[in-house]
Amino acid sequence: MILIRLFVTLVAVLAASATAAQCRDEVHENKSFTICQAHMGQDLRLFHTNAEGVPFGQFFTLSNTLKSRAKQLLFAMNGGMYHPDLSPVGHYIEEGVEKQRVITSEGPGNFGMLPNGVLCINDQIVKVFETNNYLSSAQNCNYATQSGPMLVINGRLHPRFIKDSTSLNIRNGVSVDGDNVYFVISNDRINLHSFATFFRDRLNAQNALYLDGKVSRLYAPNLGRSDFGWPIGPIVGLVADLK
Numbered sequence: 001m002i003l004i005r006l007f008v009t010l011v012a013v014l015a016a017s018a019t020a021a022q023c024r025d026e027v028h029e030n031k032s033f034t035i036c037q038a039h040m041g042q043d044l045r046l047f048h049t050n051a052e053g054v055p056f057g058q059f060f061t062l063s064n065t066l067k068s069r070a071k072q073l074l075f076a077m078n079g080g081m082y083h084p085d086l087s088p089v090g091h092y093i094e095e096g097v098e099k100q101r102v103i104t105s106e107g108p109g110n111f112g113m114l115p116n117g118v119l120c121i122n123d124q125i126v127k128v129f130e131t132n133n134y135l136s137s138a139q140n141c142n143y144a145t146q147s148g149p150m151l152v153i154n155g156r157l158h159p160r161f162i163k164d165s166t167s168l169n170i171r172n173g174v175s176v177d178g179d180n181v182y183f184v185i186s187n188d189r190i191n192l193h194s195f196a197t198f199f200r201d202r203l204n205a206q207n208a209l210y211l212d213g214k215v216s217r218l219y220a221p222n223l224g225r226s227d228f229g230w231p232i233g234p235i236v237g238l239v240a241d242l243k
Contacts, residue, residue, distance in 0.1 A: 023075050023220040025187070028202050031194065032187035035203075036075040036220060036238070040179040043239040044121055046079050046094050046143040048086075055086040057231030059219035067242060074238040076219040077172050077183055079119075080145035081111050081212050082233025090146030091118055091131075092234060102146060104131060110192075110210060113160055116148020117209040119174055119236075126181050128174060128207045145234055151175075151196035151208040158196060165191040169213035174236075175205035183236070185218045211236075 023036040038044050047062055049055050056062040063073045081089040089111055092100040106114050118134040120127050121143040129137065130150055149158050151173055168189040175182050182203050186195055192210070199208035217227035219237070 023218075023223050023225075025223070026202070028198050029194065031190055031198075033198055033202075034185050034187060034218060034220065034223070034225075036077070036183045036218070038126075038181040038183070038238045040126060040181070044126060044143075044181065045237060045239055046092070046121070046145055047076075047235045047237060048088070048092070048094055048099070048233065055231065055233065056235060057086065058228065059217070059226055059235070060228075062235055062237065063219070066239060070242045071239050072242045073219065073221075074240055075183070075221070076235050076237030077185060078212055078215060078217055078232040079234040079236030080147045086231060086233040088145065088234055090116070090148070091144055092146070093141050093144040096142050100146075102131065102135060104135070110213070111148045113149040113158070115150050115153060115158075116146065117150045117207070118144055118146045119209055120144045126176055128176055128209045130207070145211075145236065147209055147211050149192070149210055151192070151210050152200050152205045153207060155200065155206050157193065157200060161193040161196060162191070163193045165193060167191050170216045171195045171210065171213040172216040172218070173199065173208055173210045175199050175203055175208035177204060177206075185216050 026033050047056055059076055066073050088100045091102040106112050115130045117131055118129045120139050120141040122141050168191055170186055172185040199205040219226050
């Protein structure tokens with residue numbers, strides 16, 4: 001009987017750890033960051049609009065919608081750049097449906113600072129691609145979001161980043177290392193060079209993608225955090241069955 005109870009307890013612990021959101025705060029070069037870690041095989045998704053085609057806009061709106069479907073939002077952050085009407089700036093796929101094509105041309109702002117990249121999510125992989133590599137790989141993504149610039153490219157910082165740049169913002173981005181997916185938001189206003197350095201030096205990222213800055217926000221209930229502000233466009237989040 002004791003062995004049975006121990007087995008049941010172990011199964012429960014393993015099940016809980018498999019769905020637990022792992023968000024934590026870290027300090028790097030005197031700057032504060034929050035890292036939320038997902039694992040391959042977990043239910044990682046992109047969200048933009050509800051069944052009526054209205055953008056969720058806020059984390060609490062998305063969380064309440066998921067609860068009505070017996071799901072819970074373990075963590076989330078804004079998942080790519082968007083226009084004033086909250087539509088995605090770049091390539092966007094949700095539940096296998098392409099809502100915005102791939103943008104390959106250079107342009108103004110951070111998005112157009114080539115190379116930019118695509119976060120691709122399907123049942124087999126979660127991966128950050130440089131945009132041209134994404135196109136040549138012909139990936140079938142259940143979810144995809146294009147943003148830019150790439151922060152780290154094959155282990156090197158984006159060549160246009162300036163170490164002493166005075167362009168300072170709260171920023172968020174993503175990298176993948178093996179079975180681990182890292183979503184990071186800075187808690188201090190920093191430049192792109194410093195943000196990219198965190199991915200390269202702290203997370204050993206070979207490829208990392210900038211998601212956005214200035215509007216960057218995080219939903220991390222295990223840290224008691226649910227950032228609020230102007231409505232946001234695409235949202236990337238980790239989902240699990242509601243307990």
